[in-house]
Amino acid sequence: MKVLMFGWEFPPHIAGGLGTACEGIVKGLAHNGVQTLFVMPSASGDEDQSCATILNASDVAVRNVSDTVEEFLDKVKFINVDSSIVPYVDPEEYFEAIEKMKREQVRETTVGFGQKFKFSGKYGANLLEEVSRYAQVGGTIAMEHAGEFDVIHAHDWLTYLAGIAAKELSGKPLVVHVHATSFDRGTDDMVDSRVYSIEKRGMEAADRVVTVSDLTRNIVINKYGIDPAKVVTVHNAVDFSGRENLTVERGVRDKIVTFLGRITFQKGPEYFIEAAAKVLKRTKNVRFVMAGSGDMMQRAIRQVARLGISDRFHFTGFLRGQEVQKMFALSDVYIMPSVSEPFGISPLEAMRSNVPSIISHQSGAAEVLKYALKVDFWDVDAMADDIYALLQYPALADFANKQGFDEVNALKWNNATAKLKKVYESVVNQ
Amino acid sequence: MKKSICLYFQVHQPTRLRLYRFFDIGKDSHYYDDFANRTILKRIAQKCYLPMNELLLESIKKNKGKLKLAFSISGSALEQFDRYAPEVIESYRKLAETGCVEFLCETYNHSLSSLASQQEFEHQVLKHKAAVEQYFGVVPKTFRNTELIYSDGVGAMVYDLGFKTMLTEGARHIMGWKSPNYVYNNDFKPGLKLLLRNYSLSDDIAFRFSDKGWAEWPLTAERFVGWLKAAEGDIVNLFMDYETFGEHQGAECGIFEFMRAMTDAVAADKELEFVTPERAAARLKSVGDLSVPQPISWADEERDTSAWLGNELQQDAYNKLYSLEEKLSILNDATLWNDYGHLQESDHLYYMCTKFFSDGEIHKRFNPYDTPYEAFINYMNVLSDFMIRVDNAMAERQ
Numbered sequence: 001m002k003v004l005m006f007g008w009e010f011p012p013h014i015a016g017g018l019g020t021a022c023e024g025i026v027k028g029l030a031h032n033g034v035q036t037l038f039v040m041p042s043a044s045g046d047e048d049q050s051c052a053t054i055l056n057a058s059d060v061a062v063r064n065v066s067d068t069v070e071e072f073l074d075k076v077k078f079i080n081v082d083s084s085i086v087p088y089v090d091p092e093e094y095f096e097a098i099e100k101m102k103r104e105q106v107r108e109t110t111v112g113f114g115q116k117f118k119f120s121g122k123y124g125a126n127l128l129e130e131v132s133r134y135a136q137v138g139g140t141i142a143m144e145h146a147g148e149f150d151v152i153h154a155h156d157w158l159t160y161l162a163g164i165a166a167k168e169l170s171g172k173p174l175v176v177h178v179h180a181t182s183f184d185r186g187t188d189d190m191v192d193s194r195v196y197s198i199e200k201r202g203m204e205a206a207d208r209v210v211t212v213s214d215l216t217r218n219i220v221i222n223k224y225g226i227d228p229a230k231v232v233t234v235h236n237a238v239d240f241s242g243r244e245n246l247t248v249e250r251g252v253r254d255k256i257v258t259f260l261g262r263i264t265f266q267k268g269p270e271y272f273i274e275a276a277a278k279v280l281k282r283t284k285n286v287r288f289v290m291a292g293s294g295d296m297m298q299r300a301i302r303q304v305a306r307l308g309i310s311d312r313f314h315f316t317g318f319l320r321g322q323e324v325q326k327m328f329a330l331s332d333v334y335i336m337p338s339v340s341e342p343f344g345i346s347p348l349e350a351m352r353s354n355v356p357s358i359i360s361h362q363s364g365a366a367e368v369l370k371y372a373l374k375v376d377f378w379d380v381d382a383m384a385d386d387i388y389a390l391l392q393y394p395a396l397a398d399f400a401n402k403q404g405f406d407e408v409n410a411l412k413w414n415n416a417t418a419k420l421k422k423v424y425e426s427v428v429n430q
Numbered sequence: 431m432k433k434s435i436c437l438y439f440q441v442h443q444p445t446r447l448r449l450y451r452f453f454d455i456g457k458d459s460h461y462y463d464d465f466a467n468r469t470i471l472k473r474i475a476q477k478c479y480l481p482m483n484e485l486l487l488e489s490i491k492k493n494k495g496k497l498k499l500a501f502s503i504s505g506s507a508l509e510q511f512d513r514y515a516p517e518v519i520e521s522y523r524k525l526a527e528t529g530c531v532e533f534l535c536e537t538y539n540h541s542l543s544s545l546a547s548q549q550e551f552e553h554q555v556l557k558h559k560a561a562v563e564q565y566f567g568v569v570p571k572t573f574r575n576t577e578l579i580y581s582d583g584v585g586a587m588v589y590d591l592g593f594k595t596m597l598t599e600g601a602r603h604i605m606g607w608k609s610p611n612y613v614y615n616n617d618f619k620p621g622l623k624l625l626l627r628n629y630s631l632s633d634d635i636a637f638r639f640s641d642k643g644w645a646e647w648p649l650t651a652e653r654f655v656g657w658l659k660a661a662e663g664d665i666v667n668l669f670m671d672y673e674t675f676g677e678h679q680g681a682e683c684g685i686f687e688f689m690r691a692m693t694d695a696v697a698a699d700k701e702l703e704f705v706t707p708e709r710a711a712a713r714l715k716s717v718g719d720l721s722v723p724q725p726i727s728w729a730d731e732e733r734d735t736s737a738w739l740g741n742e743l744q745q746d747a748y749n750k751l752y753s754l755e756e757k758l759s760i761l762n763d764a765t766l767w768n769d770y771g772h773l774q775e776s777d778h779l780y781y782m783c784t785k786f787f788s789d790g791e792i793h794k795r796f797n798p799y800d801t802p803y804e805a806f807i808n809y810m811n812v813l814s815d816f817m818i819r820v821d822n823a824m825a826e827r828q
Contacts, residue, residue: 251456252818287814289452301803305746311814315807316452326453 001424002035004149004166006138006159010040010047010054017345018179022155024239026052028417034424037149039141039162041119041134057137058119060144128194131158138162142170151175151424157182157195160202167205173427176206180342181219184266200224207427210420212236212343213364234420235368236343237413238352245353246322248329255286255391258331258355260324260346261338263294268337268360268377270296270303275337277307278384279391284312286391291316291327328353332397333390337377338363347372348408356400358386368411371403432703434665434710435658435696436625437499438574438597439672441479442540443471443507444777446798450808455815461769466798468514475515478676483521485686489693490528496697498530498704501672502574505538505561506775519565526566532706533562535570535593541774542738544575544584545725546752549759554771555591571595572707576776578627578669578728579735582721585616585624593622595711597669600626601726601733611663613711614720623711624720627669627728631657636670640683648684651691659701664714669728730785738779743806748779750813754820761823769816773809781805 005026009019026036029051036052043056119130142152142165152174154163160176167174182191182199203209203224209231211217217233220226257276261267269290276288290300290313297315304313319327328334334350334357341363348365350357351372359366360377373390375382390397448463490497503522511518525531537543537554538561544551555573562570573593575584580598588596600610608614610626634654638644646653658666671678679685696702705713729737739745751773758770782802799805 249457251454251815253456298801298803301806302742305742305806308746308749310743310746310806310810311750311817314452314455314811314814317807323453330453 001033001151001421001428002037002149003029003424004142004145004152004170004172005036005038005052006134006152006154006162006166007038007040008155008158010038010043012046013044018156020239020345021179021236023048024237024413025417025420027239028237028413028415029420031414032417032421034417034421037145039138041130055141057134057141060137060140127158131161131198134159135161135165139165139169142166142172146170150428153177153424154202154206155179157199157202160198160205164202164205173207173430174205175208175210175423175427176202177210177212178203178216178220178342179212181216181223183219183223184216184340184342206230207430208232208423210234210423213367215362215364215367216342232419232423234416234423235364235411236345237411237416238345238348238408239413240352240409243352246325246329248326250330252287253285255332256289256330257286257333257335257387257391258289258291258327258350259335259337260291260319260327260350261336263290263292263297263300265296266338266340267294268339269294269300271337271377271380271383272335273300273303273307273313274380275335275383275387276313277309278380279387280309280312282388283391286312286387288313289316289327289331290314291319291324293318324349325353328355331355333358333387335383335387336360336363336365337375337383339377341365348411351401351404351408354401354405356390356397356404358383358390369404369407371400371407373400431664431713433659433661433663433701434705434714435702436665436667436669436705436707436710438534438667438669438707439499439501439674440574440670441501441507441672442504443467443474443510444540444775445506445510445772446470447778447808447812450811450815452811455811456818459769459815459819461812461815462772463798467510471510471514474673474677475511475518477681478673479515479518480521481681481686482672482675482689483518483525485690486531486693487521487524487528489690489697490525490530493694493697495528495530496704497693498532498706498709500532500534500572500707501525502534502536503562504536504540505558506540506772508561508565523566526568530706532572532708533566533568533570534572534574534597534707535559535562536574537576537774539771539774540576540776541771542576542579542735542748542776542779543752543774544579544587545735545739546748547755548587550752550755550774551587552591554774555588557771572597572711574598577737579725580624580722580727581725582617582723584725585622585722586618589616589619589622595623595625595707597625597667597707598627598722599726599728599733600629600667603733604720604722604726608720609663610667611661611665612717613665613714614718615716617719617721620716620719623714623716625665625667625707625710626720627667628661629728631661631666632668632670635668635685635688636674636678639674639679639685639688649688651688651695654688654692655695655699655702658696659699665705665710736785737783738776741782741784741802743782743784743802744779747782747806747809747813750810750817754817757820757824761820761827763823766816766820766823769819773813773816778805778809782809 007022011023038052039055041057043054047054152163152166154160155177156179163174182196203226211233214233217231220231221228259272263269304310334355336347336359338360343364347357347359358373362377366374373386446463446466538558543554572595573588574597578599610628614624616622725735726733781797781799782805784802
């Protein structure tokens with residue numbers, strides 16, 4: 001089995017979780033005997049190619065090869081090239097990355113046939129244009145590599161048009177993988193219609209739609225009107241190989257409860273703050289940390305000050321690299337009170353660092369984590385209860401810690417990709 | 431009697447905090463950005479303190495002691511002079527020796543303690559009084575509170591500490607139809623005389639001097655002295671930040687030449703006479719009580735305390751800070767007192783101000799942080815570490 005896969009990023013140069021997930025999937029597929037030809041807009045050359053051949057879309061010249069291509073490209077043109085920024089904000093911590101990329105963005109947009117297009121492969125102001133260029137390159141690649149793959153796999157809306165082009169020009173079946181939807185980025189009435197229409201188009205054109213959780217599966221079925229029969233959930237996994245847990249000397253004697261992620265509406269920061277205030281009414285030997293940045297950060301700071309708990313509730317700003325591990329190592333409880341979370345990999349990382357976690361029922365991770373404590377995001381009383389219990393009752397914390405550690409170590413990409421391989425087989429043999 | 435002209439200059443430098451991260455809490459108790467504090471202080475010393483002190487000293491000598499003025503130098507500034515630019519202290523001493531310069535008393539750390547706690551206020555005032563005496567050999571007789579903050583209650587505390595004269599703002603909403611060009615007295619303690627800043631004439635120098643869009647630009651000494659003479663009343667109080675000279679108003683705009691000419695002209699004038707605040711209070715009678723139930727200050731359009739305590743961030747930081755006072759008193763530890771003082775500097779709260787739209791310009795000019803939120807986070811991280819130290823010391827005591 002061979003797959004032509006369209007991604008947007010791949011480690012080591014990643015802005016968020018999508019690249020990490022793609023790496024896990026590619027490696028897992030290799031373990032299951034599936035060969036991958038991985039296309040990304042802007043490869044740097046230092047990607048790990050042991051499990052997949054990586055094709056850099058920036059190196060591919062778009063050729064005027066056939067009428068079909070032009071016909072397809074005509075269809076792609078509906079995208080408004082002058083569009084303003086549509087930050088792709090699913091996986092963790094894009095906020096700062098986007099800000100940085102916007103500054104660095106090169107506004108070089110004119111490109112004709114027979115020319116290469118230099119993709120930034122980022123999430124900046126030219127995003128929609130890059131998405132449409134990527135589709136052109138995707139079609140070209142599918143033709144140049146015809147016969148070298150059995151199935152096409154596209155990750156998230158950024159690559160759906162490339163996937164559709166590849167399908168139209170090669171006749172091979174298409175699987176689209178939904179890591180997040182527009183509904184996880186905005187509220188129901190604030191969805192970007194341009195992105196939504198690309199998402200819907202990709203899902204409709206696909207032979208199978210893979211979702212990272214049942215929660216996302218329901219959104220795909222209900223909000224995009226996709227036939228449930230072709231939507232399959234394959235839960236994310238996490239690759240902890242080569243990772244050692246840090247030991248960090250503590251500066252404070254108090255217990256630490258940590259929220260780590262973008263501080264945006266979807267992540268439910270205000271519920272965490274309310275719960276923190278409730279816990280602080282009952283016990284003083286605890287500190288709360290909100291690590292990350294985002295558009296709700298200033299509001300969160302004001303809320304903390306208004307509640308009068310700013311000597312016990314700390315903000316770290318955006319954490320980089322090792323600092324994330326350090327933060328986990330300092331934590332006694334991890335909390336992810338997301339309002340809407342397609343999956344949510346961070347509690348898995350916390351549990352792997354021996355930190356018991358509280359997560360909201362409104363997250364995909366809640367479907368696979370038996371040993372995380374679960375609450376509704378809006379139920380701040382329950383949240384406060386769970387925080388208090390994990391802090392005050394060592395038996396509970398130890399249990400959640402030990403069981404959780406084993407549990408997340410068992411969530412392997414090898415198993416997840418075995419499921420994915422079955423999905424491929426079901427469409428290839430049709 | 432000649433009309434009194436009272437010049438008073440505020441000298442203060444905050445002890446800026448370093449970038450203090452959450453991860454530092456409980457591990458590192460050095461809070462200050464020594465590099466920034468040293469660099470900024472040395473720069474301002476070269477641009478303002480040294481040349482302006484020199485100018486004033488020359489003018490005093492030239493006018494045979496007819497130039498009289500007052501300084502209030504915060505303890506935080508004195509510490510930095512001592513550490514980074516002792517020649518500045520030396521130049522103030524030379525001014526002190528002329529006998530024409532009065533040194534005022536304030537809170538040692540330029541703090542808001544007058545609003546928070548009588549006990550801490552007294553502690554800070556006495557500490558500053560001792561510092562002035564130690565550095566300049568004079569016992570201060572006149573009081574000026576941080577940013578000219580004043581209310582009936584604050585005035586009463588100041589009187590009880592033995593001061594007979596106090597400086598504050600001639601805030602329009604307090605004065606109403608009354609003129610700031612007279613001496614008034616505290617509503618509770620008639621023995622405390624009040625000198626009120628003439629904000630219009632003071633700001634002509636401090637804020638508008640180099641503004642080319644101002645109808646009166648360029649301002650000449652002759653015209654300014656004409657305004658002083660035309661002003662009704664017994665006294666014109668020109669109170670401003672000392673950094674006005676050479677720092678806020680750069681040397682290139684002619685501020686030094688203006689001050690030289692203006693002091694010469696007033697000294698030579700038959701209708702005008704420079705006085706120190708102490709002297710002004712001694713020779714001028716109070717024209718009546720001034721009722722100030724709510725605190726006023728010289729800051730921003732509002733002339734109230736909203737620049738430091740206007741939003742919930744500032745209020746929470748302030749409440750947390752002053753909740754420690756009792757523990758500090760019990761511990762009575764010199765190192766802790768020292769940090770506690772520096773954390774009280776009103777500047778830290780000023781950096782958290784969110785009044786961007788009205789007086790944002792002036793706030794930004796003095797702010798090392800990009801946003802009030804950054805200022806708040808950094809301050810609270812430092813304060814959290816300090817609270818841990820206090821609690822540890824309390825635990826050791828028991």
